[in-house]
Amino acid sequence: MADILTKTFINLMSKSDPKKDLEVICPASAQCGVLLVGEQNMTRSMLLLVAFTAASQMGIRLVFFTRTKIQNLPLCLQKCLPGMSPESLKKIKFCYPRTLEELLQQVAGLHEPTNTFPFPPALIIIDRMEDFLCGLSGASHRESLTGEQSCVAHLSALLCDTASFLTGILEQSTSSPTNCRIIASYQPKQLSGESDQVLDTLDRYFLLRCTLDQDRSYKAAAAGLKELWHIYFSGSGIPLETSTKDAQLRTSLAQEWQLLMYPDDLIEFCIV
Template sequence: MAGLLLRVLSSFTNGEGRADVPPGWDTGDLGACLLLGEESCGKTSLLFLVAATAAGPGAGRVLYLGPSPVQTLPSPLLRLEPASLRRIQFAYPGSAEGLLEALASLHESPCSLLPSLILLDGLDRYLQESRGQDKAQQAALISALLRDSAAWLSEKLQGDTQCQIIVTLKSLTQEEAALDLGLPMIERYFPVKCVVKEELCELEGVQRYLVSFDGLTKIRGAEGPPTAQSVEDCAWELLYEADNVTKIQRVAREKRECEETEVAWRLGERASD
């Protein structure tokens, strides 16, 4: 969910290992979040940062679902103790039907193995064979079963633990979005979105991404910038080097707007040349 993503980003930003949600942000997001971004923009790396946090000492179990096996253990998981690593289950359904079967079979698992976090990496890849209304129906079926499975798991988990979901999805261009019937269905079940966008980076061998949120609001009366009305006003900058996150820092809205203006100016200069 967005609350867990916020805690992960904030803990890296604080540099003290704290897992605080920035004060004043409403994370009542129904326990699910859509992680959007272009191909190879760090979505999976961010997902594994969340997995490492969620499976840490004294935490719950994590179910990672993806269309293809993870070839090498991601760096965030390398830092986990063996006991924590064993709390992450990897499953690789090869088709949309296989994904639905994997979700439907969760009720057969022993209570001690039930996950409190479901990570689905690459929902778009499960929908790529479908078109038109078929894609919309398939997207709605998978999204609904994810939410239903999380609700059932929340009832079975001990104490007040709620099962959360984070789903990655390749972002679409405006033209693609206008023709895609699956996206509106997905957004109906996942109203909160975390958006990852690649930004210009002048450091050699380093990729820079901006992470912002859409669908969360600031709690009325909470401390913070008086102009901030959504979490999107406060974004995070991620630096990647050799597929590893090397730095995460908060970026104020004013700085983002200045950088966007500078990028537009540079592009204009290149076009005039």
């Protein structure tokens, strides 16, 4: 199965993009988790877009964890995902843990038979991981940072273990063996001159990072766009190029895209 995130981009690729007919190449290994890094509202919109695309067009059962209840879809998603059938919506299970402890319990609960029968979820989505990582009350900055790193390592390890467990069930119980994927989002802290050590910890578990960066220059307005976002893939989950046949295409698909949002809230993706 092509990478879910790339499949979503391909599905909404600009019709004017001359590369629209290129072969889809997965930018990540089958066991790779993807971490969306960027502004909260955009990463949530991206996660919802992936979730509804996976359920409606790829038939994937998935679990979506978030602290904030989803009342309505962003207008841009309503326009690009019209007419979703009730059967497709049933493939998405929304869960609203309030604390890190509840999130850990609910992720661990995905191992239980009630969540794996008749088929387990093939996608686990975690929205805004930073919301679950609260600093240690009354602790120093160093102690708080160490606590957050420990918590995120615990959560990430549990996610990887759960995905591996569910992959084993999927391989045995489905006619078309597939893998359970993890996609999570995280907004880095604004640290002057310091690296975000929580993000560094996440990078050890999520082998592919997808960075969303808004272009705030004149380019968006000059092109008649409401917003312009650059999407960069990085990390060890990008496969090494072992042949020259698809080398240029592989690099393009794996490393950089753009998201174009028009004044009427329609969105398109294009390969850079």
